[in-house]
Amino acid sequence: MVEQEQNYLTPEMLSQIGKEGEETIWPEPLDKSSLRRFIQATRDDNPLYHDEEYAKSTKYGSIIAPPFYFHRSFPSPLGVVENAEKEEMRHRGLVDTPGFAKQVNAGSEIEWFGQIRVGDTLTGKTVVSNIEQKEGKSGPMIIITSDRIIKNQDGKLIAIVTSKSLRRQAEGTSLF
Amino acid sequence: MQLYYEDIKEGSNLLSKSWGPLTNMDMIRFGSAVDSYGEIHQDYDWCIQHGFDNVLLSGPFKQALLCSWLDEVVGDIGYIKKIEVSHRGINYVDETLQATGTFTKKYILDGNGFVECDIAITNNNGLVSCPGKATLLIPMKNMDSIDFDFEPPVTYQEFITKEISTEYTDTTNIYLTKEIIEMIGAMGESYTWPEPLDISAIRRFTQGVFETKSRYVDIEFAKNSSIGSLIAPPAYVIRPPYGFWDKGMLGESAIPVFTVPNTTVAVNGGNESEWYKVVKEGDTLTQQARIVDIYEKKGKIRSLIPVVSETIIVNQCNEVVALSKQINIRMP
Numbered sequence A: 001m002v003e004q005e006q007n008y009l010t011p012e013m014l015s016q017i018g019k020e021g022e023e024t025i026w027p028e029p030l031d032k033s034s035l036r037r038f039i040q041a042t043r044d045d046n047p048l049y050h051d052e053e054y055a056k057s058t059k060y061g062s063i064i065a066p067p068f069y070f071h072r073s074f075p076s077p078l079g080v081v082e083n084a085e086k087e088e089m090r091h092r093g094l095v096d097t098p099g100f101a102k103q104v105n106a107g108s109e110i111e112w113f114g115q116i117r118v119g120d121t122l123t124g125k126t127v128v129s130n131i132e133q134k135e136g137k138s139g140p141m142i143i144i145t146s147d148r149i150i151k152n153q154d155g156k157l158i159a160i161v162t163s164k165s166l167r168r169q170a171e172g173t174s175l176f
Numbered sequence B: 001m002q003l004y005y006e007d008i009k010e011g012s013n014l015l016s017k018s019w020g021p022l023t024n025m026d027m028i029r030f031g032s033a034v035d036s037y038g039e040i041h042q043d044y045d046w047c048i049q050h051g052f053d054n055v056l057l058s059g060p061f062k063q064a065l066l067c068s069w070l071d072e073v074v075g076d077i078g079y080i081k082k083i084e085v086s087h088r089g090i091n092y093v094d095e096t097l098q099a100t101g102t103f104t105k106k107y108i109l110d111g112n113g114f115v116e117c118d119i120a121i122t123n124n125n126g127l128v129s130c131p132g133k134a135t136l137l138i139p140m141k142n143m144d145s146i147d148f149d150f151e152p153p154v155t156y157q158e159f160i161t162k163e164i165s166t167e168y169t170d171t172t173n174i175y176l177t178k179e180i181i182e183m184i185g186a187m188g189e190s191y192t193w194p195e196p197l198d199i200s201a202i203r204r205f206t207q208g209v210f211e212t213k214s215r216y217v218d219i220e221f222a223k224n225s226s227i228g229s230l231i232a233p234p235a236y237v238i239r240p241p242y243g244f245w246d247k248g249m250l251g252e253s254a255i256p257v258f259t260v261p262n263t264t265v266a267v268n269g270g271n272e273s274e275w276y277k278v279v280k281e282g283d284t285l286t287q288q289a290r291i292v293d294i295y296e297k298k299g300k301i302r303s304l305i306p307v308v309s310e311t312i313i314v315n316q317c318n319e320v321v322a323l324s325k326q327i328n329i330r331m332p
Helices: A032-041 A052-056 A067-071 B024-033 B044-049 B059-073 B156-161 B199-208 B219-223
Strands: A102-112 A123-136 A139-151 A157-168 B017-019 B079-086 B097-109 B112-123 B132-138 B265-275 B286-294 B303-314 B320-331
Touching: A032 B199, A067 A102, A067 A157, B017 B059, B024 B059, B024 B199, B059 B079, B059 B097, B059 B112, B059 B132, B059 B199, B059 B265, B079 B112, B156 B286, B156 B303
Parallel strands: none
Antiparallel strands: A102 A157, A123 A139, A139 A157, B017 B097, B079 B132, B079 B265, B097 B112, B112 B132, B265 B320, B286 B303, B303 B320
16 A cells, blocks of 8 residues: 655645746946856856947947856845844745755746846836645755746846755745 | 134144054954955954064054044035045954044135144054044135035046156166056056945945944935035045956056066055045046056165055046046065
């Protein structure tokens, strides 16, 4: 006889499908020092991202940001100094899974619809699309799937990021 | 509340300020703001392997905290004119630092009220690590703004062409060899900041030193001020960011790289900076440094070889915005 898996998905957890996170916004329009830091950190020497003259000669007409740049954090705006990093965490802990507090990034799928340029201000908003339970080698896991919609200041869609957050059993809250 | 020149009494204390316990995250945030990622200020394992007790709080961080505190003391109208800081001890992550100071002298020059003070940073164990001095520009009661625009003692051209004479006399000194003495006067390459000063650079720096002064963080306030735009905190000006791919970290003073014979260690001995103009959003800075002195000082345990360099920082109009003197101590 096959032993039935215990179901950890409570109605409270499942009721969070469809939950929307707060919209987060970059603290200032993309400027060159932010772009420089990102491309230095990712060792990306594509001239399209830093050489004005080269960028002018391309179909883009000016410097653009690397596609993954939208994944930069959403730190607190100018003038906020206490816990300046807290702001960027806000969209992550959207779903509470009590008893499954140990969470890791299980991967994401990204589709791009437009470029990011110097002067753009991006916003991001996350919607929970699925919550499911799976059995892993180390025990039960809860997997949260969410879609993050990234738009620019004109409302143009820049990217949709579908991410999976994997939660393993641990005491405490998964919200932070 | 705005402090006025008339209300300052020589011998009275500045309102003190504390930060902490300062964390590894604070050090990483500051390192990111000034493009400085040395292991000694970021990597716990590296610090322990090299005989330290924890990650070290950096000298420029402590100096920037002092500047941020003095910027609060001078109020919305006043400015810091000059700061001198000696690094006399190590401060680690997890310590709480306190800035204290005493007004020592006040005087009026060309219609402006200047106040000198002794300052220091003391940690929660009583270690005084950053004694120094500062000169503040404090408004008088009839002033509602100060035009921060001062004549520098040298122009950029004079700075880079000034002759520095040296004489090699002591042929027995094992540190100050002929080659080392000939380094006095050596000029580093000029370095232009990789982009004009932008808002995210100001944000990173102000968040890195917990700075909330309106002229640095409030865009509306800055637009309506006599300057008309955000400006950089003074301490940011003396810490250049990385360039692009062909340039490395230049640190406080981009002097030619050299090794003093029979020395193995180099530490930040202190910095003295004086400002002449504000740096506005959109300004592009260029700087150049040269070695002005190398000498031997007998310490209690070993000899110290201070390498003194001066850096000139100019804006895109070739106007001097600051002069900075850096002491880097080499030791056996």
